Amino acid sequence: QQQVKQSxxxxxxxxxxxxxxxxxxxxxxxxxxxxxxxFPGKGPALLIAIRPDVSEKKEGRFTISFNKSAKQFSLHIMDSQPGDSATYFCAAFGRGSARQLTFGSGTQLTVLP
Amino acid sequence: GAGVSQTPSNKVTEKGKYVELRCDPISGHTALYWYRQSLGQGPEFLIYFQGTGAADDSGLPNDRFFAVRPEGSVSTLKIQRTERGDSAVYLCASSLKAGRNTGELFFGEGSRLTVL
Known part of the structure; x- marks a missing residue:
């Protein structure tokens, strides 16, 4: 079953x-x-992360918005650049027995010059 | 080395053969994970080690897959009687402290396995 759905x-x-x-x-x-x-041929690298006790986190051009009640979160990339072209995965990490990262299916981003 | 190292980077084998994939985590990282990534998909969890023991192997697809970490550092993922469906990139990741694991995993570049 897919526990994290990405679009x-x-x-x-x-x-x-x-x-x-x-x-x-x-x-x-x-x-x-x-x-x-x-990036193609590379392993995933952490970009930005958030805990559910905050609704937003910003690092440079990257912002996570988090809606705990709706169980949704989103990544916003401001002023997108061609160098941002990559595949982006959201993930979730849990307490107790769920102590491993569960990934979404990925979004392939292309930023046109 | 500074990062997670995985060998081989590419492995081509024939159906039915046995393969081993090696992961050398970041020094001092006690938690080690194996993931499998198929083309166009997100990484799929296989197994997680805290130190030498497998804390969670619920993601291993069947008993042809096995992983060890005998000294709490290097880990080997072993696949017996390989099948064409095993073709994927196998990713290894490590993190700093298992007991206070924040979920920040550092990934290697993966071992691409192709089963002919």
Whole structure:
């Protein structure tokens, strides 16, 4: 079963635009929500993460918005650049027996120059 | 090395053969994870070690898959009687403290397994 649902599957944005990727989760035992960025041939790398006690976290051009009641969170990339072109994965990490990262299916972002 | 190291980077084998994939985690990281990533998909959890013991192996698809971490550092993922459906990139990740695991995993570049 898919515990973290991610959309869209692919996204094309013009340089300077805003990229928005959405995720929804089901398991209320999740307590840490990272986003990973993956370039072709590389492993995923942590981009930004949030805990459910805050509604928003910003690091540079990257912002996570978190809605605990709706069990949804999203990544916003401001002023998108061609170098941001990569696959982005949302993930969730849980307490207790769920102590492993569960990934979404990924969003392939292309930023056009 | 500074990061998670995985070998081999590429492995081509024939159906029915046995393969071993190795992971050398970041020094001092006590937690080690194996994930499998199929083309166009997110990484799928296989197994998680705290130290030498497998804390959670619920993601291993069947008994052809086995992983060890005998000294709490290097880990080996072993696949017996490989099948074409095992073809994927096998990712290893480590994190700093199992007991206070924040969920920040550091991934290697993966071992791409192709079963002909």
């Amino acid at each position: 869209p599957q692919s996204l094309i944005v013009q340089k300077g635009g805003i990229s928005i990727i959405n995720c929804a989760y089901e398991n209320t035992a999740f307590d840490y929500f990272p986003w990973y960025q993956q």
